[in-house]
Every structure is written in structure tokens, then in C-alpha cells.
Amino acid sequence: NAGVTQTPKFQVLKTGQSMTLQCAQDMNHEYMSWYRQDPGMGLRLIHYSVGAGITDQGEVPNGYNVSRSTTEDFPLRLLSAAPSQTSVYFCASSSGLSGNTIYFGEGSWLTVV
């Protein structure tokens, strides 16, 4: 019963490096999204997708890219990491039938030095 799986769990990057956070879900959910969580800021939506081939920007999209080639996978790419991107990142999914019921992954802790 995997649900939403994120990798890696922890990562340290140098400023300017690029990397991809992986996310996969096995619930056949149409909707997938990425959030970042910072102290005092709550969860902020970065990008989301309502189905394969469809992506859209959330509240804080700058510096991040996404693609959705399959229903199961929704990777988040950091193009040129900056210290301001130090955060905890959560991938989430939900079905079209119960859109407000979001299932989150375990999180990816990213530090940019």
C-alpha cells in the first residue's frame, strides 16, 4: 500500500546545481501537485497537474519545472538551485471524485548551500 512515494528523502545541493525530486503514486489519481513547507508559511503550492500532459503553476512556481508524462509520475526539477529553495517539499495527489482529499508523500528535505 505505497500511496505517494517521494525520493530522495534528504539532499544537499550547492548553489547553481540542478536536481530532480521524484514523485510516484499508485492510486490512479488524476491530480498531482508539489508543495513546499517553510516555517511560519504553511504549505505553498508550486505546480500541479490535473492529468497526463497537463501542468499548471501554483503560488510559488519560479525556479521549478514539472512535467507529467504518465498518470503515476510527477517529477519536480530545480533548474539552478538557490539558498531560498532550502525547504521541505511534499508531493501530493487526489482523485477527481474527491478533489479536496489530498494524500501527501513523506517529504523531501532539501538544503542548498
Added chain:
Amino acid sequence: QKEVEQDPGPLSVPEGAIVSLNCTYSNSAFQYFMWYRQYSRKGPELLMYTYSSGNKEDGRFTAQVDKSSKYISLFIRDSQPSDSATYLCAMSAGSSASKIIFGSGTRLSIRP
């Protein structure tokens, strides 16, 4: 001003106490109200889901919505050390997950 305000705590109470967690909001269009529980180093998990006004009870947990005051609450009865976590409120005007606004969370500690 944030759309959703939540006291960050920390809130520390003895085991067995009744806990009250609250959020206020400014958008009168919000119709869907949720509470998530987040343990340390884990992702949030949905705890309670309420549509429109009123109360909803699930075991030791009760969610209450007062739309006239733009105020929601989560009550935990007979609190246990295992309830120690961060509690996030969340709300939206429609059923699209992309429109959900989260509070910043209240850190709760239950003392044995």
C-alpha cells in the same frame, strides 16, 4: 493579511485534557474545511473534512465550523501523547485541490 490565520503554538497540555485548535479566515467563499495532522518528519494526513457549517465528530475528534464568524475549530477529547503533532487547517471555496489554502500549523505537545 493571510487568508488563513493559525496560531503556531507550541501548545502543551497534560494527557487527558481537552484540546482546542483554531483557525480564522477572511474569504467568505470558503465552503470546504479540513484538518490535517503532521507528525515530525512526515507528510500531512487528512484528519477531518467538513463541508459548510456545523459540527462533525469522529471518535475523540470534533471539527466545528462557524461561517458567520469565519472561525473553525478542532477539539480533541481525552488527549493522548500520540496526538502530539502539528495540526494544519485547510480550506477552499471549490472542490479543486489546487485552490486549497493551508494554515501554517499549530504544534501540539501532550505531556504524559
